Amino acid sequence: MNHARSYPAFLRDAVGVATDGGWPFYTWMTLLTALALVGVNAWAQQVVGGMGLTAMSDHVSWGLYIANFTFTVGLAAGAVMMVIPAYIYKDKAMHDVVIVGELLAVAAIIMALLFVNVDLGRPDRAWHLMPGLGRFHWPVSMLTWDVVVLGGYLLINLHICGYLLYTRFLGRRPEKRWYLPFVMLSIAWAVSIHTVTAFLFSGLGGRPFWNTAILAPRFIVSAFVSGPAFIVLALQVIRRVAKVPIPDAPLHTLLGILRVTVLLNLFFVGSEVFTEFYSGGSHTASASYLFLGLHGHNALVPWIWTALAFNSVAAVILLSARAKSQLWLADIACALTFVGVWIEKGMGLIIPGFVPSTLHELVEYMPNELEWRVVVGIWAAGLIVFTLGIKIAVEIFAGRMRHQLPDAEPDEPQAAGGA
Amino acid sequence: MEDTSRRTTLKALGATLGAAAFARAMAPLAAWPEDLSIDELLQRHYKELSRDDMVRVLRRLEQETLDQYGAVVTIDDVRPIPEVQFGYALNLSVCVGCRKCAEACHIENNHDRATNQSYIRVLEIKNGSVDLAMGTVDYDHAVPKKGRSYMPVQCHQCDNAPCVSVCPIEATWKEPDGIVVVDYNWCIGCRYCEAACPYHARRFNWHKPEISAEEINPDQAYLSNRVRPQGVMEKCTFCLHRTRKGRLPACLEACPTGARVFGNMLDPNSEIRWVLENKRTFVLKEDLGTRPRFFYFFDK
Structure with missing residues (x-):
């Protein structure tokens, strides 16, 4: 096998598949591209005009960008909820579709990295963060840990996806030694990315709202809500739109996971709320601001109660017997809890950390239009990556994208590097 | 065959439009280099600058202040005094x-x-x-x-x-x-x-x-x-x-x-x-x- 020839062929065919489809595909991709460009444009304005074009301030110095960063890291980590049943519990049905989770991990990490980068005041100096090139304040700064774990997770998942797709493209069976160790690594790594991201916040003694040991467990369990919820919805769309015969079994496995994690997530939030409010004192100020409003400032109150309502309704639906037979009910629960976690771990977590400020000033924050444009742009970019990944995978698994060998003899398995 | 070439043409058209839209979206960045020099972009960390590097940086920053704010200023690298806390x-x-x-x-x-x-x-x-x-x-x-x-x-x-x-x-x-x-x-x-x-x-x-x-x-x-x-x-x-x-x-x-x-x-x-x-x-x-x-x- 000559990889120097077949790998470029793989890439060429992948580009071909990625740019070819019916009108629904073109419409979807044009829409996403347009939205992504709106985001690019808003970001370009922000770079030139300054971060002052956002609604952030010295009081609330992180906003919608870091909120979405936190959520998308969770989404990436949550994808592992397909990997564990597929590889640890040898769930055959899940194994057939596990690539969806791995591609989601790639797309979500790319989004997370974009969300941090648009939050930089000086993106032209982003190279200062590169180990070796800049001055990497490792291991002291948790942000350097995040660079390591997020970059590593992206590479691991790119390798797994690339290797599995490439070998299938060649018409071969993937060799375990080339991907299984990486899959196992990715499971531990998935936990690390969200733990480190939680430590970014919980390590700050000056912000009592974040300075709590339950933050990392909360992050992990909410990731195991948002990840499976997104995948359930994605699988439903894929089997309808791309006409891929995906059985119900993996959906039921994911819903079984959700039934537990949605409740655990509510329980963790409840524990937090109890500790905050029962003990009281000035460290409760942020929680009061979030849940009840403080001294007439209550911008986040409707957000957090929406999140709690969505997550609670989702829990009830998932626990009902009907959701097991009627999947459309489960779809609704997934959509609700996806939005619920997005609020709870985004706006509901980042903003109250800053309100009131460390000198107890009450300055509120609501994202402005420019920030929404950037955020929508990055979500569109993430969906572009995810859609194209899925499309290429579907074509390869269906055998429609297959390497044309001049001499079609299956050759010796050899040291084939992944993508 | 006809259909294929029509598709290729459409794809090329789409790619061209996409590239043009991207350039348009990025257009605000054109105003950026006004405040950005290559020296600035590649400048090393304070602790990695030699005395000579520092002198060059200070003169450049003074010039930038003159260019951008119209003010003549003196920028020094004032170091800490030993035995002082x-x-x-x-x-x-x-x-x-x-x-x-x-x-x-x-x-x-x-x-x-x-x-x-x-x-x-x-x-x-x-x-x-x-x-x-x-x-x-x-x-x-x-x-x-x-x-x-x-x-x-x-x-x-x-x-x-x-x-x-x-x-x-x-x-x-x-x-x-x-x-x-x-x-x-x-x-x-x-x-x-x-x-x-x-x-x-x-x-x-x-x-x-x-x-x-x-x-x-x-x-x-x-x-x-x-x-x-x-x-x-x-x-x-x-x-x-x-x-x-x-x-x-x-x-x-x-x-x-x-x-x-x-x-x-x-x-x-x-x-x-x-x-x-x-x-x-x-x-x-x-x-x-x-x-x-x-x-x-x-x-x-």
């Missing part, structure tokens, strides 16, 4: 909350005029408490008001500074004389330090600072009061461009009640040493373990 103390019994210190800081440190920026915030707190939650910075009446006391807060130059720990690129660090500084040309503007600081001591340049040529204080240092670039953090430096040359901080000189005491804590004859040895002092949020070098004290 700076400390600051503030007498809460005599502070009247006039905010002259905040104003002096604003002028001395070439702060953005549009936002009336300053490194000092003065809290007005009801008597009977030193709880910050009981305070306000937005008071707008004659001072001192009966039944109120005043607490100016600025960077505490902590010995265990959370802002320094969290910085992912060592753009902020503690100098040998105890002052926490920022390399404005190395900071990437992630604002993690701003989230980490328990004293609201850090400021971000949300826009390019606005300041007229005649208002610019021309006596500047690389690590302190030079006009900061857009998109980076800044903070109080105990006026190191003054204090490292034997002068006092601008906020101290401006104080009409003599509430502020500054000096070398290693000098047994210094006023700061006398205050620390003889007064009941406290630091803000001592429980956080940040070990500030900014002390508050009462007369009685």
